[in-house]
Structure formats: C-alpha cells, structure tokens
C-alpha cells in the first residue's frame with residue numbers, strides 16, 4: 818500500500834506505530850514547480866541541496882526511517898508544494 822507521507826504519518830500517530838519501521842519512503846522534487854527558495858535544504862540539509870541551476874535536489878531519494886521527521890518538515894515548508902513524499906508499507 819502506498820500513501821502520501823502526510824497521510825501515512827497521520828495514520829502512524831493515531832495508531833502509535835513505531836517510527837517508520839517497515840515503511841519505504843520516496844522523495845521527489847517537481848523541478849517545474851520549484852522556485853529555488855532553498856528552504857528545503859536549510860530545514861533538512863541531510864536530505865536536500867540546491868543544484869547549480871538553482872533548483873532543489875533530493876540527496877536521499879529513498880530515506881530510511883530515521884529521516885521521517887526531516888522529510889515531513891521539508892514537505893510542510895516548501896512554499897511551492899514541489900516536494901512529494903510517499904510511504905509504502907513493506908508488509
């Protein structure tokens with residue numbers, strides 16, 4: 818089952834599931850939407866950077882569970898909603 822990251826995090830919180838265990842996350846940036854604010858790499862530099870062309874890039878496209886909070890924070894703070902995060906259950 819694949820969920821957007823926000824939906825999955827809501828489910829996780831409401832059911833008190835362990836932090837992202839058994840879940841594969843995927844992060845992407847829509848470069849057509851990205852306006853190069855750089856908020857993603859300021860907020861979560863372990864996951865995002867800026868390209869030489871001035872758009873955001875994902876450093877870790879399939880981050881482990883330890884990055885769940887950082888990924889969600891970047892998604893929430895992208896002013897262009899250019900970042901997409903999905904979470905897929907491995908079970």
Ligand code: SF4
Pocket residue numbers: 846850851852853854855856857858872873894895896897898899900
């Ligand atoms: S915060 Fe969003 S719009 Fe700004 S650089 Fe990052 S992905 Fe692009």
